[in-house]
């Protein structure tokens with residue numbers, strides 16, 4: 001891609017890693033379609049993000065903490081500079097390795113469902129697991145809400161990409177793991193919240209076992225060509241309750257690591 005990055009990308013701190021084209025600042029604002037903002041470049045991305053938040057709220061996202069967390073995470077730092085002008089549209093975008101960054105509305109919906117049972121005070125000490133780090137965006141949003149977050153990815157290139165993307169955000173409560181998420185991450189269990197970002201034919205058994213009693217898990221589950229969001233609550237030691245929700249479209253949950 002040879003497209004220029006949008007003007008606001010020039011404001012990224014250099015610690016943000018490979019998506020921080022600080023040197024391109026002047027060319028990014030030079031064209032007639034990118035008038036200089038009298039209020040500063042950083043406000044352009046903040047405005048785009050604020051518009052996205054308003055759109056998510058209109059679309060039914062009610063949880064103010066989830067909306068705030070999405071507002072706090074610069075999504076443009078998680079995608080290729082050539083696509084960054086679309087960072088605040090409600091779309092999934094390619095991140096390499098045949099994978100995608102999820103739509104903001106999907107991220108919001110999954111997290112909102114997964115923590116609806118927890119008041120803010122409990123979220124602050126909750127342990128959360130994400131399966132399918134991808135570029136790290138949803139993990140960053142979760143780290144703004146939960147006390148401890150572990151996110152696991154099976155593609156080493158993406159695991160490393162996520163590490164680079166997240167470095168500048170300094171989220172001390174977020175740990176990235178490399179491995180097959182079918183096994184969960186036993187070291188961090190039991191979890192209060194589990195969010196799965198790829199669709200399997202069933203929710204893997206180890207993930208159910210790694211839920212604390214009272215915990216919630218949200219995962220897309222495939223049936224043939226269709227996928228639906230499954231919400232599972234662990235109601236007691238040996239009992240899980242399933243609610244099947246929206247039709248969704250996720251990349252497949254795959255076995256092993258690459």
Ligand code: SAH
Nearest residue numbers: 101102132134137138153154181198253254
């Ligand atoms: N959470 C991401 C979405 C990434 S797409 C976001 O913030 O937008 C889903 C990711 O799940 C892909 O990166 C894919 O490689 C990963 N994945 C698929 N199967 C997996 C498995 N068994 N264990 C861990 N990650 C897996």
